[in-house]
Amino acid sequence: MAVIDDLADVRTGDKGDTLIVAVVARDDAAYRLLETHLSAEAVGERYAVAANKTPTRTLMPNVNAMVFNLPGVLGGGVTGSPVLDGHGKCLSYHLLDLELPA
């Protein structure tokens, strides 16, 4: 079993209450593996995206990367939620121990 931490780097950013997750594969082989197995649904489930919201994935093969948009995860964004890390900057590391069937 491989985990994301073996295959890619992850950086998160925020836009309103949408968490934007950029996953950058370490090489071509890792990118192909992620393209096959790291679906928008898998990432959405990992971050507990609500059932009435739709996570999306955009592939960026030129730079071996992909971008996920996870609506609603930040609960009102940096000024709307009283939690400490309103931007969701810590959340990139939540993806790293997700296991892929490989």
Add this chain to the structure above:
Amino acid sequence: MNKTIRLGAGAGFAGDRIDPAAKLAAHAGLDYLVFEVLGERTIAAANSRKISHNSVGFDPLLQRRLEASLKPHKGKSPKIITNGGAADPRSAGQAAVETARRLGLDGLLVATVLGDDVRDVVREIDPVVWESGTVLSNETAELVSANAYIGSAPIVEALDEGAQVVIGGRIADPALYLAPMIHEFGWATEGAEDLLGKGTMVGHLLECAGQLTGGYFADPVTKPVPGLADLGFPFADVANDGEAVFSKLSDTGGVLNCRTATEQLLYEVGDPARYVTPDVTADFTNVRFKQTGTDQVHATGATGTARPDELKVTLGFKGGWLGEGQISYAGTRATERAKLASEIVLERLHEVHGINTEDLSVELIGTGAAFRDASPTVQSPEVRLRIAGRVDDQVSADAIGWEVEALYTNGPAGGGGARRSVSDVLAVRSCTVPRSAVTTRVEVLEA
């Protein structure tokens, strides 16, 4: 013959370090140095400061940043472009003039860019607020600020007039970098979207400063970065065809490679095919990076399509009060005691102080709380309970921290290190207004 200019990143947010910019200004041979210091929250907070606390409405570190970068160096000083005027570009311009005179730089031309403050415009147009889906006049909270994201045009105008320092408010981050390209290369602002897209990509890569050179990237195991305490900020050599090479000073910390560049390219970019700015809708989907030397990366392939007809506006509303309390539990059954403590406080806040439990957030710091609802609570040798909530009045907000502190003598065993705080909250929302409704102008001052 290709013309090339060198643009440096002097700051990537309001709280950024100052010394990396000073090093760039002194040793990098820059043509331009950019301080990007405004987030959505920062501009609203600056407005609030200006209005309610009788304090400066511009970046509090602006004069220190200017002083560190304008000090007479051997050779030329770079021209400086910043959105650090925040809610009060005019006063920021005056402050810059004072700083220049103090440094003996009499005659320095400082331009201020005005017109991003659109409170009157939004009151008249009454646009739909994105988050609520209703028109502005239906919002019950008091509007504190409204700032339109403005593009590169007024900066270009200021540079054309010979300004050496350009200070604006809510100028879009990449526009701070795109403007000198348009000024130096004479790019058309309509019909040359691919060039504007390339220039915007350069601005996007530089706008967070140290995030391109290993900041917000470093991991001691998978992504080791040397010298983060002396992180070197990036600069770019941009040619008049939009091709760009990014690097940093060799005697500074950090790293710049295709991995750092790719992470920053995608940072906060929800749709890489449509990165909307006031100047162009940039498309990053065909961008490629190539390492061309130590800490040196060549970027190519950005394109662009027409700019939007509407400009985004950040609205700041009074948003009530935030109250917060924290207390630590350590050792055996730390998590259980912290949970018990949270139940006590929630009951007290509801029963005694009349605060809705839904308005409160409970975080068991140390158990994976930063992952929010997405992660199960794990056992930890030390847990810090944090209870916070946004409420309408200051007294209720204060009760939140008070009830946490009262756990000392009324709660579970071994609670220590309680802290409490209260602050007023600004709620940030967005809308758009027609481009034609926003009028910018440039004022030039001489030191």
